[in-house]
Amino acid sequence: MINIESVKGKIRYFAKENNLSTQEVLQMYFFERFLERLSKSEYKKNFVIKGGLLISSLIGVENRTTMDMDTTVKGIPLEEKLIKAIVEEIINIDIDDGITFEITGMEHISEDDDYDNFRISLIANIGKTKNLMKMDITTGDPITPREVEYRYPCIFTNEDIEVLAYPLETILAEKYESIIKRNISTTRMRDFYDIYSLYTLKEKAIDFETLRTAVIRTATKRNSLEILKDSEEILNDIRDDRYLSNLWDVYINENKYIGDLAFDKTVDVLALFSEKINL
Known part of the structure; x- marks a missing residue:
């Protein structure tokens, strides 16, 4: 059995050392325990991890946290009773880590497509500590070229958790x-x-031809391909928009791990993507 107080101490220490809140680290730890x-x-081959949780693991928890978990499912019908039963079965697997999970609710969410999500x-x-978690489960989005076998790094050990995930x-x-x-x-x-x-941390791993195909497939699915053809003009508007610049300032103030990154630098990367994708 894991020593619960020791885990809590590690969470507090990691949060302090990386300029994060204890709540952020606790949430990431619980997500990790679900993935285990x-x-x-x-069902490990039926759930594909995506979104903020995956991005956090790619660039480091100290550089990006998330309060939600996003997955897409494949190979099983996305039906409410079935999905709830599957998640119930997963969370009841005993791995002797001192953590328990309980489903408290399930609701439909809109993803602007023809699927139930x-x-x-x-x-x-964990001990007397309780924490709310949310997990979005969707289906139908194209994965280009396909989902990948991914080794999700654990926060406090050198171990990895083998799951399926979105490719970069x-x-x-x-x-x-x-x-x-x-x-x-x-x-x-x-x-x-x-x-x-x-882009900054994984530039050499990006296949821009695959990225172009992924953008086309994603935009086609979401009926936005024609809009994306005007990306150069749109990015100029975004760069010059004062409201967005102010939003960015608020965002970096709320997320200290970002540092003093300028909004313009993020738009520069988007412009580079636009040029390479070349729609």
Whole structure:
């Protein structure tokens, strides 16, 4: 059995050392514990990890945290009763880590597509500490070229958890499509930070031909391909928008790990993507 007080101490220490809140680190640890259970379940090939949790693991928890977990499912129907039963089965796998999970709710969420998508609310418990978790489960989005076998790094050990995940190019394609489509109406500053960070840290791993294909497939699915063809003009508008610049200042003040990164630098990376994708 894991020593619960020792784990709590590690969480507090990691948070202090990396300029994070204890809550942020606790949340990331609970997500990790869910993934450990998933990896030991018969459904480990049916869930594909994506979103902020995956990005955090790619660039480091000290550089990016998330309060939600995003997954897409494959090979099983996305039906409410079935998905709830599967998640229930996963969280009840005993891995002797002193943590328990409980489903507290499940609701439909809109993803602007023809599929039923769900958000599951859970309570995670470690000792007397309880924490709310949310997990979005979706299906139907194209994964280019395909999901990959990924070794998710644990926070406090040198061990990895083997799961399926989005490839880097699909992560970037979805972020890029979202920013360009929303234009100056976007409020998702984390998308700008994510693309900048992934490009800065993973540039050599990006296959830009695959990225171009991923953008086309994602935009076609989301009916935004024509909009993306105007990316150069849209990015100029974004760069000059004072409101977005102010939003960025608020975002970096709320997330100290970002430092003093200028908004213009994130737009520079988007412009580079636009040039390489060349729609």
